Amino acid sequence: MPSDAEPAPVSAKTPVTLREVAATAGVSVATASKALNGQGRMTAETRERIRETARLLGFRPNSLAQSLLRKRSFTVGLLTNDTYGRFSLPLMAGVSDALVDKGVSVFLCNVEDDQRLGQLHVEAMLDKRVDGIVATGKRIDRHLPVDLSDLRIPVVYAFTQPDPGAVGLVSDDAGGARLAVEHFLRLGRRRIAHVSGPASFAVVHTRAEAYRDVLKENGLAVNEPLLGAWSEGWGHEAVAKLFGSAGREGWPDAVFCGNDQIARGVIDALRERGISVPDDVGVIGFDNWEIVAEATRPPLTSVDMNLSTLGREAGLALLSLVDGQPAAPGIRKLPCRLVVRQSCGSPPE
Amino acid sequence: MPSDAEPAPVSAKTPVTLREVAATAGVSVATASKALNGQGRMTAETRERIRETARLLGFRPNSLAQSLLRKRSFTVGLLTNDTYGRFSLPLMAGVSDALVDKGVSVFLCNVEDDQRLGQLHVEAMLDKRVDGIVATGKRIDRHLPVDLSDLRIPVVYAFTQPDPGAVGLVSDDAGGARLAVEHFLRLGRRRIAHVSGPASFAVVHTRAEAYRDVLKENGLAVNEPLLGAWSEGWGHEAVAKLFGSAGREGWPDAVFCGNDQIARGVIDALRERGISVPDDVGVIGFDNWEIVAEATRPPLTSVDMNLSTLGREAGLALLSLVDGQPAAPGIRKLPCRLVVRQSCGSPPE
DNA sequence: GCGGTAAGAGAAAACCTTTTCCCAGCTAAG
DNA sequence: CTTAGCTGGGAAAAGGTTTTCTCTTACCGC
Numbered sequence: 001m002p003s004d005a006e007p008a009p010v011s012a013k014t015p016v017t018l019r020e021v022a023a024t025a026g027v028s029v030a031t032a033s034k035a036l037n038g039q040g041r042m043t044a045e046t047r048e049r050i051r052e053t054a055r056l057l058g059f060r061p062n063s064l065a066q067s068l069l070r071k072r073s074f075t076v077g078l079l080t081n082d083t084y085g086r087f088s089l090p091l092m093a094g095v096s097d098a099l100v101d102k103g104v105s106v107f108l109c110n111v112e113d114d115q116r117l118g119q120l121h122v123e124a125m126l127d128k129r130v131d132g133i134v135a136t137g138k139r140i141d142r143h144l145p146v147d148l149s150d151l152r153i154p155v156v157y158a159f160t161q162p163d164p165g166a167v168g169l170v171s172d173d174a175g176g177a178r179l180a181v182e183h184f185l186r187l188g189r190r191r192i193a194h195v196s197g198p199a200s201f202a203v204v205h206t207r208a209e210a211y212r213d214v215l216k217e218n219g220l221a222v223n224e225p226l227l228g229a230w231s232e233g234w235g236h237e238a239v240a241k242l243f244g245s246a247g248r249e250g251w252p253d254a255v256f257c258g259n260d261q262i263a264r265g266v267i268d269a270l271r272e273r274g275i276s277v278p279d280d281v282g283v284i285g286f287d288n289w290e291i292v293a294e295a296t297r298p299p300l301t302s303v304d305m306n307l308s309t310l311g312r313e314a315g316l317a318l319l320s321l322v323d324g325q326p327a328a329p330g331i332r333k334l335p336c337r338l339v340v341r342q343s344c345g346s347p348p349e
Numbered sequence: 350m351p352s353d354a355e356p357a358p359v360s361a362k363t364p365v366t367l368r369e370v371a372a373t374a375g376v377s378v379a380t381a382s383k384a385l386n387g388q389g390r391m392t393a394e395t396r397e398r399i400r401e402t403a404r405l406l407g408f409r410p411n412s413l414a415q416s417l418l419r420k421r422s423f424t425v426g427l428l429t430n431d432t433y434g435r436f437s438l439p440l441m442a443g444v445s446d447a448l449v450d451k452g453v454s455v456f457l458c459n460v461e462d463d464q465r466l467g468q469l470h471v472e473a474m475l476d477k478r479v480d481g482i483v484a485t486g487k488r489i490d491r492h493l494p495v496d497l498s499d500l501r502i503p504v505v506y507a508f509t510q511p512d513p514g515a516v517g518l519v520s521d522d523a524g525g526a527r528l529a530v531e532h533f534l535r536l537g538r539r540r541i542a543h544v545s546g547p548a549s550f551a552v553v554h555t556r557a558e559a560y561r562d563v564l565k566e567n568g569l570a571v572n573e574p575l576l577g578a579w580s581e582g583w584g585h586e587a588v589a590k591l592f593g594s595a596g597r598e599g600w601p602d603a604v605f606c607g608n609d610q611i612a613r614g615v616i617d618a619l620r621e622r623g624i625s626v627p628d629d630v631g632v633i634g635f636d637n638w639e640i641v642a643e644a645t646r647p648p649l650t651s652v653d654m655n656l657s658t659l660g661r662e663a664g665l666a667l668l669s670l671v672d673g674q675p676a677a678p679g680i681r682k683l684p685c686r687l688v689v690r691q692s693c694g695s696p697p698e
Numbered sequence: 699g700c701g702g703t704a705a706g707a708g709a710a711a712a713c714c715t716t717t718t719c720c721c722a723g724c725t726a727a728g
Numbered sequence: 729c730t731t732a733g734c735t736g737g738g739a740a741a742a743g744g745t746t747t748t749c750t751c752t753t754a755c756c757g758c
Contacts, residue, residue: 018745
């Protein structure tokens, strides 16, 4: 059979089964299976011949059959209530990236804040025998609208409130805030204000606390943080409060903002008042939302929560749990990083 | 056995099989299967007894086994190269929403622009026997870095360039642009400018064409569209070009922008020049990116591409393809809608 | 030449469900 | 009483793979 090197029919109309490979190679399915998996004992030639046959036929094992037998589906579920938000995006991508290399696929499950939807998705995942679940959300201090506490499969929580005794990963918000305030200090700024979001968010207090701590540690006066909304509008208002009164000498020379939108509002408001950023006042944001941070004038220095890494770590943690490695329960905090742009000025040489 | 109504052990440590249900109910697995699926013939009591047993035991059929037999996995893949972007988000959510009700789960596959990653994901999906694939991207005029043209499963393209002869869904950009320009006309504006993104994008030309058409149809002068970047910065520059020269009488009284970021730049730049929006100039954006549109001062009227609906339609189209309904190949355009805020003023009573 | 051993390969069970076919028992008609 | 027809339910195959067990053959040392 002088066949010219025919390419593997990678997209044959009907999938080729192990049975066919075995028949073509003239062996039993058992032998074929072992040859392809590197199991069992056989002559090197036999093994190679079978492998070659499989390659030629474009054989790909049916995952469903494998999963059924191995009790391992190489599939995990990703539960989120923030499908439209920007936090879960890098997180989801991180999870997916970490897992695709190991042959694990990810089910995307958007539950909004709907109990029924959550139940529906969890049941669908369980039926499909996912190996584990990553639960993620838009707020560190809120639960997803589903109960994952008593499942027979491992669950990892990322950027959402974990059940007690579970494995959780969150960003180190306190550390992130520290990064920002200490950056200001290194640049010689001393009158540092903090403008943040609503008091109902846990991160607002975590960051505010860290802000106070750093100032105290350095013997500086602590201004009570201004809490409001996560919006540009609040940034404008906050500037009015901070820079409205009295003489220049009472004004802050730095504003640490709870997110990038507030920071944007602050920068715009300062410009409208003729106050220069970064010459008169330095500004740092939080989230490092590039599309905002790069559009402010000047571009905004901001704290990045490394959500993509967080997702990646969550994926890996889940995987090792699935493999039976016992993971230390509790919340693990992953460091943030400061992305320096031009809203703080340069350090004195 | 006076058992108190014990709740179904919904999360038993090991899944209950049909075999166990059958044994408990004292029938064969065949009968049990038929009872639960409403197939076969048996006394109503038998059927009910089996169902009750299954409920009590918390039986849930193993999807893997079902899929293997039925050759239908109730699983589809969602391929995207825009995991970080905001276009695919609502789209993905739409797809997922449309399918979860039918018991279909969605694999999230982020391929970036990486051929290898694309190949990897497609093979993983094929191995897992997905019933079909939705391909989506960040640009209507670009291909994903994978070849889906010769798969044995149906593929639907949404918001990305489809292969010839395939089913594709995109937003009606021309219609969207029309919506914007005609809105201006209804408000009595006559000197309408168009500021858009880079010429390398197909949508830029589609929208510009529609812009010209509407003006011509109404016997108005057509200003050549200003093409630049998708950024706020370009919005500022464009304002300098449009409003820098000559006397007020040459200025536009409306600017239709290619996206919301440009629109934001335009609005900010106009304010800095003391030109009032909407009194002197109306502004309309494109994309209806709420976080931007609601932060402009005044809030931005914008064209929404209904991406969520697009995703939903794509999901449903794929499903009917999977069910063997032949779908008309070619590109289907879904209408946009205009979301009116305050950047254009009110219509004359 | 014989017992022992190891290599090479296959048969069959297992995973869990669905579906087709068949059987036993009963009723009613002839 | 025989036969046809129906009813309720079970046996078994199918789906594709992995794995354990078993079998055959050949080789080695004595």
